[in-house]
Amino acid sequence: MKGTSLIAKDDIQVVDSVTDWKNAVRLASKPLLKDHTITKEYVDNMIQSVEDNGPYMVIADYFALMHARPGEGVNNLGMSLLTTKRAFDLEGKPVKIVLVLAATDNKSHLASLQKVMSVFMDDAAYQTVLNGSREEIVNLFEGLE
Amino acid sequence: MKFLAVCGFGVGSSMVLKMTLDKVVAQLGIDATVENTDIATAKATKADAYFTSAELVKDLKQSTDNPVYPIKRYMNKDEVEAAVKKYLATKED
Numbered sequence: 001m002k003g004t005s006l007i008a009k010d011d012i013q014v015v016d017s018v019t020d021w022k023n024a025v026r027l028a029s030k031p032l033l034k035d036h037t038i039t040k041e042y043v044d045n046m047i048q049s050v051e052d053n054g055p056y057m058v059i060a061d062y063f064a065l066m067h068a069r070p071g072e073g074v075n076n077l078g079m080s081l082l083t084t085k086r087a088f089d090l091e092g093k094p095v096k097i098v099l100v101l102a103a104t105d106n107k108s109h110l111a112s113l114q115k116v117m118s119v120f121m122d123d124a125a126y127q128t129v130l131n132g133s134r135e136e137i138v139n140l141f142e143g144l145e
Numbered sequence: 146m147k148f149l150a151v152c153g154f155g156v157g158s159s160m161v162l163k164m165t166l167d168k169v170v171a172q173l174g175i176d177a178t179v180e181n182t183d184i185a186t187a188k189a190t191k192a193d194a195y196f197t198s199a200e201l202v203k204d205l206k207q208s209t210d211n212p213v214y215p216i217k218r219y220m221n222k223d224e225v226e227a228a229v230k231k232y233l234a235t236k237e238d
């Protein structure tokens with residue numbers, strides 16, 4: 001695990017729109033690729049998983065929890081966040097929030113994921129993630145270790 | 146009783162669904178344990194009720210006679226609670 005924050009400032013991107021869901025996954029993964037938390041294999045696996053299993057990773061309105069099999073193409077536990085002001089289509093479901101989860105095994109990320117998800121489960125925070133600026137979103141996750 | 150939250154890899158969405166199920170179970174005061182796992186393991190794991198996404202329901206139903214409930218919004222307590230209550234209603238018959 002790099003740095004002190006679960007989702008650090010560099011892991012958070014806010015854009016106006018994306019051309020399609022695959023590019024959204026690639027863009028969302030960029031911070032984790034850049035610091036070698038994951039390899040390109042993991043990005044390809046996430047895209048393949050949606051193609052194989054459908055958009056089941058869309059677990060709330062506009063929210064996609066993107067991930068693939070743990071350990072394959074994953075060097076360290078990591079998470080990154082992309083929000084798009086305009087929704088894009090993920091195999092039939094509208095999405096504005098992409099949370100990339102890279103886990104090394106079945107267990108070691110659970111506490112981290114719980115902390116991050118408790119932010120998303122708060123209605124006010126969820127609205128901030130949807131509509132807020134990058135700065136406001138960064139603040140939501142600041143201090144989560 | 147035992148509830149199983151199921152997703153493709155057992156590390157992401159099923160974990161979130163377990164969090165919501167845990168809350169619902171506590172709120173309703175049911176004596177139930179909640180576990181989460183991937184679809185392959187779920188097929189070989191006995192539970193009183195299974196909760197998963199619409200996409201995986203069909204696959205899971207082939208491996209169990211116990212009820213499988215599709216959940217659309219894993220973080221929505223009301224939807225998960227409605228599914229749990231549906232299951233509890235089947236136990237009252």
